[in-house]
Amino acid sequence: xxxxxxxxxxxxxxxxxxxxxxxxxxxxxxxxxxxxxxxxxxxxxxxxxxxxxxxxxxxxxxxxxxxxxxxxxxxxxxxxxxxxxxxxxxxxxxxxxxxxxxxxxxxxxxxxxxxxxxxxxxxxxxxxxxxxxxxxxxxxxxxxxxxxxxxxxxxxxxxxxxxxxxxxxxxxxxxxxxxxxxxxxxxxxxxxxxxxxxxxxxxxxxxxxxxxxxxxxxxxxxxxxxxxxxxxxxxxxxxxxxxxxxxxxxxxxxxxxxxxxxxxxxxxxxxxxxxxxxxxxxxxxxxxxxxxxxxxxxxxxxxxxxxxxxxxxxxxxxxxxxxxxxxxxxxxxxxxxxxxxxxxxxxxxxxxxxxxxxxxxxxxxxxxxxxxxxxxxxxxxxxxxxxxxxxxxxxxxxxxxxxxxxxxx
Ligand SMILES: *[C@@H]1O[C@H](CO)[C@@H](O)[C@H](O)[C@H]1NC(C)=O
Ligand SMILES: *[C@@H]1O[C@H](CO)[C@@H](O)[C@H](O)[C@H]1NC(C)=O
Ligand SMILES: *[C@@H]1O[C@H](CO)[C@@H](O)[C@H](O)[C@H]1NC(C)=O
Numbered sequence: 095x096x097x098x099x100x101x102x103x104x105x106x107x108x109x110x111x112x113x114x115x116x117x118x119x120x121x122x123x124x125x126x127x128x129x130x131x132x133x134x135x136x137x138x139x140x141x142x143x144x145x146x147x148x149x150x151x152x153x154x155x156x157x158x159x160x161x162x163x164x165x166x167x168x169x170x171x172x173x174x175x176x177x178x179x180x181x182x183x184x185x186x187x188x189x190x191x192x193x194x195x196x197x198x199x200x201x202x203x204x205x206x207x208x209x210x211x212x213x214x215x216x217x218x219x220x221x222x223x224x225x226x227x228x229x230x231x232x233x234x235x236x237x238x239x240x241x242x243x244x245x246x247x248x249x250x251x252x253x254x255x256x257x258x259x260x261x262x263x264x265x266x267x268x269x270x271x272x273x274x275x276x277x278x279x280x281x282x283x284x285x286x287x288x289x290x291x292x293x294x295x296x297x298x299x300x301x302x303x304x305x306x307x308x309x310x311x312x313x314x315x316x317x318x319x320x321x322x323x324x325x326x327x328x329x330x331x332x333x334x335x336x337x338x339x340x341x342x343x344x345x346x347x348x349x350x351x352x353x354x355x356x357x358x359x360x361x362x363x364x365x366x367x368x369x370x371x372x373x374x375x376x377x378x379x380x381x382x383x384x385x386x387x388x389x390x391x392x393x394x395x396x397x398x399x400x401x402x403x404x405x406x407x408x409x410x411x412x413x414x415x416x417x418x419x420x421x422x423x424x425x426x427x428x429x430x431x432x433x434x435x436x437x438x439x440x441x442x443x444x445x446x447x448x449x450x451x452x453x454x455x456x457x458x459x460x461x462x463x464x465x466x467x468x469x470x471x472x473x474x475x476x477x478x479x480x481x482x483x484x485x486x487x488x489x490x491x492x493x494x495x496x497x498x499x500x501x502x503x
Contacts (some may be wrong), residue, residue, distance in 0.1 A: 158263070231259040
């Protein structure tokens with residue numbers, strides 16, 4: 095009998111201990127104190143398991159794109175935007191041009207991601223004469239559009255264009271973005287830079303502006319006022335097809351991939367059958383030199399040129415390869431500048447937030463898998479943290495908006 099009781103006690107103790115360990119593990123997983131390394135690992139696993147693309151037939155990417163004709167997709171002569179900012183310029187002056195316009199690709203349902211940006215790096219924008227807009231595709235009338243209209247009333251930073259979203263439709267989205275830029279800003283009040291980024295990218299606007307102001311690239315642009323800019327032309331800038339009195343200097347830069355090999359892994363979302371690639375006008379083992387999609391910069395004075403040149407280049411399913419590689423680099427022979435040392439794209443978030451030296455130097459980080467990561471990065475940067483805690487008058491209205499979205503969902 096005694097032995098039995100002892101035995102049962104041990105079993106009970108064992109069970110309690112196991113339950114405790116499980117509870118702690120569970121807490122780790124759902125709470126903030128889950129080690130970041132574990133979380134990053136999990137996110138990467140989720141990503142690699144995600145059905146990025148269904149098993150495709152030979153030309154199904156082209157089918158999914160809808161059309162490869164830019165004119166069909168962009169409808170340059172038609173007004174396609176449903177909702178746009180009433181203030182594309184800076185507040186305070188009717189036509190005060192921004193130093194830069196940052197276009198963040200977003201989806202209608204990613205309200206939380208937009209809020210994460212608005213509560214962090216977005217707050218630097220006003221002092222730096224930068225305007226930030228979210229680019230969203232939407233078709234049809236429904237509660238989602240009502241929410242977006244409400245969000246627009248508060249923030250005035252949405253560009254809702256009438257097109258269908260989809261991974262292989264991203265080039266169309268980027269072209270609509272360029273179209274909006276070209277129709278909104280005339281050459282005389284064009285922002286100096288158009289910056290394309292995504293909703294899961296943190297941009298350190300202070301570092302970005304410093305790069306654009308202090309590096310030779312910037313003086314490249316101000317050379318219109320008389321500076322010698324020849325040292326700034328990079329080795330591959332042969333054959334710049336501009337009348338120098340027209341566009342004397344420009345900047346197209348980001349994390350540069352020089353003549354990268356085409357993706358050969360059939361399970362990758364960037365894989366394309368070689369026949370299909372050929373059909374879209376690009377064969378061979380390499381892609382044109384291009385800039386990594388999560389963040390690239392184009393000076394305002396060449397946006398229109400790139401836009402119009404795209405009308406004669408069949409759409410390729412990857413927006414960065416298309417706009418920068420096929421149009422800017424291959425078709426127009428523009429110089430592509432590399433500021434990739436200060437961009438942390440497609441690397442581990444864990445290493446980034448851990449190493450403050452890297453973090454403080456960086457211009458752009460990607461991917462931030464969750465809106466809370468945006469806030470965490472901001473908290474690690476003193477200047478951002480200060481901005482983040484500065485009070486916002488729209489906080490209450492945001493709460494109302496959240497409530498109305500919850501009601502409609
Ligand atoms: C782009 O903008 C320029 C300058 O305003 C304009 O002349 C041109 O027609 C626009 N291009 C298109 C295709 O709308
Ligand atoms: C500009 O500077 C380069 C060297 O950096 C020099 O070779 C070139 O002659 C200069 N051009 C003018 C117009 O001064
Ligand atoms: C942070 O990164 C810098 C630059 O890559 C490196 O020199 C340094 O050793 C890193 N620090 C830590 C703590 O990992």
